[in-house]
Amino acid sequence: xxxxxxxxxxxxxxxxxxxxxxxxxxxxxxxxxxxxxxxxxxxxxxxxxxxxxxxxxxxxxxxxxxxxxxxxxxxxxxxxxxxxxxxxxxxxxxxxxxxxxxxxxxxxxxxxxxxxxxxxxxxxxxxxxxxxxxxxxxxxxxxxxxxxxxxxxxxxxxxxxxxxxxxxxxxxxxxxxxxxxxxxxxxxxxxxxxxxxxxxxxxxxxxxxxxxxxxxxxxxxxxxxxxxxx
Numbered sequence: 001x002x003x004x005x006x007x008x009x010x011x012x013x014x015x016x017x018x019x020x021x022x023x024x025x026x027x028x029x030x031x032x033x034x035x036x037x038x039x040x041x042x043x044x045x046x047x048x049x050x051x052x053x054x055x056x057x058x059x060x061x062x063x064x065x066x067x068x069x070x071x072x073x074x075x076x077x078x079x080x081x082x083x084x085x086x087x088x089x090x091x092x093x094x095x096x097x098x099x100x101x102x103x104x105x106x107x108x109x110x111x112x113x114x115x116x117x118x119x120x121x122x123x124x125x126x127x128x129x130x131x132x133x134x135x136x137x138x139x140x141x142x143x144x145x146x147x148x149x150x151x152x153x154x155x156x157x158x159x160x161x162x163x164x165x166x167x168x169x170x171x172x173x174x175x176x177x178x179x180x181x182x183x184x185x186x187x188x189x190x191x192x193x194x195x196x197x198x199x200x201x202x203x204x205x206x207x208x209x210x211x212x213x214x215x216x217x218x219x220x221x222x223x224x225x226x227x228x229x230x
Contacts, residue, residue, distance in 0.1 A: 044201030058110035074124030088165035119174020142175035
């Protein structure tokens with residue numbers, strides 16, 4: 001049996017995240033580096049483009065194309081089967097000199113529920129508007145179920161000064177929002193850049209603070225009753 005004090009502690013910590021939460025930018029070489037890894041989800045999808053298409057359920061993009069393996073490709077490191085410091089042998093989502101911003105939109109009708117967790121990995125930038133090759137200003141933003149901004153990150157400088165597929169620059173950006181995320185947007189001061197590992201999932205929201213307080217009081221009363229009747 002779990003001791004009452006441990007059960008109570010579990011109820012108090014289970015709802016540590018109630019507001020929208022920004023994750024990242026954090027280094028990312030493989031799917032297990034995601035802050036969402038190991039979570040309990042009703043559904044969870046990871047789009048790594050390794051089949052040459054954007055085709056995970058309920059996901060669409062405003063622009064971009066799949067970039068196949070090559071010397072100018074910067075996929076997530078492990079997507080080609082090995083963590084070797086390079087992403088040239090995988091696939092990524094490329095701006096194709098057509099956009100400085102990607103918006104990935106989630107379809108609640110297809111998914112059943114909007115995702116509570118959503119994120120992606122920024123992997124590379126080449127020619128930039130600031131004139132610095134391989135180092136760009138990156139911004140990230142998420143939007144709630146009504147299309148209102150949840151906030152975001154940036155702009156901040158990211159890059160390694162190269163387009164040789166190096167993985168040390170790759171960064172994860174993500175958001176959690178209990179009531180749902182309708183879309184995420186990432187922008188760079190460039191039309192020569194890539195992202196990868198779009199990921200999104202739905203987890204039942206944690207209890208509201210009032211619910212946790214009520215459960216905690218019930219457990220305390222039960223513990224007191226057990227103590228008194230011994």
